[in-house]
Amino acid sequence: MNRPARLTIATFTASAALLLTACGSGGSDDSSSDKINGADTGAKSSPSASASVASDVKRPEIALPSTFTMTFEGWTSSDPKLQAVLDDGKEGLRATHAAIIDADPNAGPVTFYNEGAALESARSWVKGYVKTDDSLVGKVRVFDSQVRVNSQGLGVLFYCVDEGKAFTKNRKTNKLAGTPRGTSPYLQYRTTLEKTSQGVWKTRTVQTERGACGQ
Template sequence: MNRPARLVPAALVTTAALLLTACGSGDEDGSSSDKIKGADRGSSTSSPSPSTSAASDGRPEIPFPSTFTMNFERWTNSDPKLQAILNDGKEALRANHAAIIEADPDATYVAFYNSGAALDSSKKWINGYVKTDDSLIGVVRVFEPQVSVNSSGLGVLFYCVDEGKGFTKNRKTGKVVGTPDGTSPNLQYRTTLEKTSQGVWKTRSVETERGACGQ
């Protein structure tokens, strides 16, 4: 049984410039704001999410219980700048999920890795779970990252999320609910990130499309 379809909104923030039909598409030369070109998908290694994450440069710790895991596959790039975008994009996603589990839309780590419209949407998404008293359990797979820098200097990061082994669990009743039959557990995230003066690539816009990614 899969996680309910409402777990990830159909579109957190619509970004007209970010249009890609499915993970894995895109050209290999140049860069632009409407397609990921020259994106390096990195190595074939899988990078499981640890229970917590914190950097020595003062970045906030993101707590995760043992009952929920996010596995990031091939989340590496030979270009240090693109790797930095991957790293902070990963933490933005982890932060939002951790805040659902902690029932804390105002968690420091959410605002640390999100800004503007993306931050507003993240808080609304997290609040939806707070109101229904739901948490997250299981395993989520994050794969097929595509990353580049567009002509405006913004980071552009697309990736796929497989929720097939992730679920919601009500804190009061203990009821576990999954994605309805006939609904794809896979989503494609299309995000833009902007580097701050502190060197953090904050996610500023997010769009998701369910069923846009393969297995």
């Protein structure tokens, strides 16, 4: 999926002209490194996990149109703390995509789930679509989530996104643009999240690498 080349910020490394998405790594509280991918420490999220501990904070509702769907596969953990990181990381990703479709860089959910450099990056990414008058259609598959909480108490969440069936759509011309031929439709996301006093895991940094994920 094509995307503007304007979004290149220190904490948000992504291939210019391609849609935002990512792939995996995971771990547990006793690991000291933020790096997960390829490491043998830490456990991957389990598909037979229990639900995360509910927070008293009212989270914003994020609505995506029927013309654009996001499927999260195996997005569960048996550890309630890790499930909470997964849940807020998921909604943060959905929030940014919804903001692009709504052409609203200052959308409330984007601010709710992001802070600092990650918030600046998300807003810049959305503004790029607003400037070119593009929206999103099709579907993305989010998979291979791996998550842990490191020794500093930060959530470390890696995951993959398959954007091979997602497209940008110009609002005026209805022209569609997908992932360029010869370019991998898979993008790996490497994020860190920090838990607020209200219990929300906000994304604070994001890095991406094109082609780092398999099928």
